Amino acid sequence: MTPVSIEFGKSLAARETSIPGLIVLDLPVHGDARGWFKENWQREKMAAAGIDLPDFGPVQNNISFNDAVGTTRGIHAEPWDKYVSVATGRIFGAWVDLRKGDTFGAVFTAELDPSTAIFVPRGVGNSYQTLEPDTAYTYLVNDHWSPEATYTFLNLADETAAIQWPIPLDDVEISAKDKSHPRLADVVPMPPKKVLITGANGQLGRALRAEFGDHPWIEYAAREDLDLTSPGLDAARRWRDYGTIINAAAYTKVDLAETPEGRRDAWSANVTAVAALARVATSNGITLVHVSSDYVFDGSKEGPYTSDDVLSPLGVYGQTKAAGDAIVSVVPRHYIVRTSWVVGDGRNFVRTMASLAERGISPKVVDDQTGRLTLASDVAARIEELLRTGAPFGVHHVTSGGTPGTWFDVAREVFRLTGHDPDRVTGVSTDEYFAAATEPVADRPRNSVLEDPRPGAPWQQRLADYLTSSGH
Template structure:
């Protein structure tokens, strides 16, 4: 017997449910097949779902019927022997809830069943065995998260080849609820860490009203402590957004600050990366222009890190850890402005006081408003953008800090001439961390995904007017 057919996939009316045709090779001794081949199946659109457990179910008699069970993990099922009728019903919350797909399967077939899609099988031959891979470990706690549908539900109306009154079913499967009484399985959630900081507050605003997003400040989840990693039910999540960071650039140059920066920006981020790998999560991590020395006039995502100071070194180390996660987004920003203390708010306060500040005029960049970082993160997560590193700043001509300060004064109705431009060398004091000369980020890659950051000048105007009393 030669190869019966090539590896193929078949789409179904249930999103994410994929039927596969597997090549079977055989001779007089029997047959052989590649039951799971990661790279080949990924090339055909089957997700790399990271199986961690392999189970086998043997059914001695024709007519054995199991289901309909929607499990809180993904599942890849194929036959070792016999023939079955498979039925799948979408029990996830959404527009396809209640959609049915069914097909017969032999050892030449397999099916990928995404989390929340109910699956049921009826054996059509004696001595049928099927094997299935899952990407989470079964436990009593996990079983409590199952969603069930009655195999004889009249609304779904599965066309069982062997009538259920002649089939072999467990009492439990006979007692499952009708579709009208099923509580749909909710989508996996997103966990935002560092939710009380400048970016964290912007993320709260961006995802306001979204019931699938959880927010955790430091009091809820300290990323430097081990306990929250052990106690969190990671099965409930599909993504982590890490908005927690040590951002005191000058303080990072002190002995105490150096230790804190490495503990938070590098060590804790590596722990998050390990968690993401272990639980097949998408990890979103926010990086900084400080990973560069600023000698390049414009920084692209592929540029090798060359940090000048401790803060930049710790951020570069965190980036390296996150880059090892298969599903990751590193979002690199510059000159962030949001709620809380920041450069723009400081300049507005000085303008109100009639102060004459000296501001650096030989460092170039663009402001990045936290609300636009948050919007960019949401765009990456919901738009199926390719994983990797993305620069996100606001659009427009690069400016110096002094030019931005003058714009703030002007918007506040103060004299911009009160801002005195000075050089970095003149401004530097003992303990001041080195800064990149150019913090300008190339935005081509994020724009290619369909996200266009708004101009910095319009964001600055709106921000200053909202912060300045009328």
């Protein structure tokens, strides 16, 4: 005979709870005199029904069988997501948010039978009490158990959480370990998933340091800290603990990339390393942020390049960046942040022009390459915003606003803003500038203007801000 606790005929639906990310699902259960059937987890139908549930990639299915009514387990918060349901019987479930944040300590309770399931995000404490004998409690998880993982626990009888257990805790079966867990005041909140920022010593890397700050869950890695081309990269970290990788590491020596040695180095850093990160991100459900360049375009277009334009790089550097973009585009969770003419903390065109102005040197600067200057700090801020707001995955152009200018215009503006005569700067064509070069020279896109739907302040204003902050 079919147990009376099962509710038949529900439509597939989801309900949000008072705990962010904790989602209750109603599951259709079909039954007759023979018994019942349900699709416990059906991602395609969930998506079609508009259920905003992450495709969390379960790797393990566990079942806890409980003989007696009142068996009580929990409150355990683990560093992975869980999809919980009941195969037979009925439970009273209690969930407590043990993540670091404003909702720390929030409580949600509900009864689950085979027609109900719940998605429990990482860091939310999970516990239950059986209400029927022979209850089978099942859950999918998206990581394998590990003694190295970080766990957080809460006492079932915590006075602050004040969970109203149907059966008093004094009258039920509880393990000694569960009885000894700390009260909420003594619980160390589970930190967010880690963020790894590579290329941490470069211009953008230093801007990302300033933007993301120093926290236990933020990790900065320079080349000497983590070899992205190493065959052992897959085992270099417990990658399931990471939620985001921001790859600010790149080979950017545009002209040197045209030499045999430079070509190898460029492909190694911009393609081989990116492919390795893409593999790690895909295998572990990590969001990969990849920083791209205007050099993926040939510069022949009239008007700004959009995020949908076909890539057509000219030189080796641009080819490697385009290859990196193509690789990252197939990572399920990815942001390709394409920018242009970046200046930050380090050697760059603006600082070179400011130095020449101060030393009385009058430079010749190319006047047939057009684009917009972009501050590394603005790129870092946009990356933080994309991640914080959960913006749509894909390609995002990030540049300053204002009327595009040439490198000649930028140089003149640097001279003017630093109190020097801008007429000291002479404009020349790219061909004239490199006419006497004895080493290989890469082709440059003449049009580097990127269309940013949400451009920053005009590049002239941001240049002034940059020079002021740099002490000029």
